[in-house]
Amino acid sequence: MAHNHSHDHYHRQNDGEVDPKNCWPRNGCTVKRKQLSEIYPNLTVRPRPEPQSNDNDHDKWSNEYEQWGPLRCPCGNGYFCREHGDWIPGDEVGPGKAVPADQQRQGACPSSHYEEDCSGRENYVGRRDAIEI
Numbered sequence: 526m527a528h529n530h531s532h533d534h535y536h537r538q539n540d541g542e543v544d545p546k547n548c549w550p551r552n553g554c555t556v557k558r559k560q561l562s563e564i565y566p567n568l569t570v571r572p573r574p575e576p577q578s579n580d581n582d583h584d585k586w587s588n589e590y591e592q593w594g595p596l597r598c599p600c601g602n603g604y605f606c607r608e609h610g611d612w613i614p615g616d617e618v619g620p621g622k623a624v625p626a627d628q629q630r631q632g633a634c635p636s637s638h639y640e641e642d643c644s645g646r647e648n649y650v651g652r653r654d655a656i657e658i
């Protein structure tokens with residue numbers, strides 16, 4: 526179990542190997558809009574907002590989500606939210622901030638995810654950057 530790769534991947538935040546302050550060198554816990562393919566070169570799709578469950582596109586989205594939903598930054602806290610496909614930096618996850626990835630639900634994202642204007646946001650934003658990076 527301890528050497529199982531998926532175990533390591535999902536539970537890194539518990540073993541104290543990577544402090545959020547020393548997450549990715551230079552970048553901390555952030556995935557900026559132009560860095561997606563550099564950081565996650567194996568992705569064949571881009572994180573994007575979850576369609577309504579009765580939408581024809583929802584099955585396709587669910588398959589895509591299997592690729593990017595489990596992705597984390599090295600400290601194990603940052604993730605792409607399923608509601609928006611936006612990157613939530615690991616240092617913005619915690620008490621009084623964003624909920625951890627395994628507790629996410631509709632309406633519980635950081636307030637910036639609900640703002641109409643995302644032009645000032647440096648982090649990856651699904652509805653903007655899934656179309657053009």
Ligand SMILES: [Zn+2]
Nearest residue numbers: 548554598615
């Ligand atoms: Zn991190």
Ligand SMILES: [Zn+2]
Nearest residue numbers: 606609634638
């Ligand atoms: Zn969100």
